[in-house]
Amino acid sequence: MNTFWLKIAGIVIVVLVAIIVINVVSNSEPEPRPPQKTFRDQIEEDDRRLRADPQFKQPPQTTTPVQPGNQTRTVGPPKTGEPTKPKFRQLSEIENIDAEQLFNNAIQFRKIGRLPGPRYRVMVDACRQIIQRYPGSEWAWKAKRMLGDIPEHYRSRYHITKEEIDLGDFK
Numbered sequence: 001m002n003t004f005w006l007k008i009a010g011i012v013i014v015v016l017v018a019i020i021v022i023n024v025v026s027n028s029e030p031e032p033r034p035p036q037k038t039f040r041d042q043i044e045e046d047d048r049r050l051r052a053d054p055q056f057k058q059p060p061q062t063t064t065p066v067q068p069g070n071q072t073r074t075v076g077p078p079k080t081g082e083p084t085k086p087k088f089r090q091l092s093e094i095e096n097i098d099a100e101q102l103f104n105n106a107i108q109f110r111k112i113g114r115l116p117g118p119r120y121r122v123m124v125d126a127c128r129q130i131i132q133r134y135p136g137s138e139w140a141w142k143a144k145r146m147l148g149d150i151p152e153h154y155r156s157r158y159h160i161t162k163e164e165i166d167l168g169d170f171k
Helices: 002-026 039-050 093-113 121-133 138-149 152-157
Strands: 062-065 072-075
Touching: 039 093, 039 138, 093 121, 093 138, 121 138
Parallel strands: none
Antiparallel strands: 062 072
8 A cells, every 4th residue: 555655656757747848848838928007007198198288290201213213302200309289279277277277187088988878978968069169269179189089889879970079181
């Protein structure tokens, strides 16, 4: 009976040694996974992106030949140190404060909309109020950018039109 347990112990030791040897020999490290974004990271990224100032979209510069030979010229806007900013309709001080409050509410409800239970309804309504009350303003442009940033299935659920998310020549 003692030899039976000795045989089992020997087999277990051999299996453990085999596993250790295989791990050492293979020496393959798993690919490191990028750190997952936390809810807070997503919120901070949204704030930074959605509050950013608008800029004109810059078409990529291309090189085209001027005449046969080696001469080329660059087509596209010249590179300058300052990015070009668009011109928006100026709002009165009271309109600007009201639009900013609506936008801040929309940002807060966007944060809440990322959570599993609540949805984006209040954010969409706030953005639509901004677009309707202050068309052509910077706040309307930011509201359009926010509407364009929500997931596609929510766009169809809240009947968001292409006009409501059209940013024109801005990025």
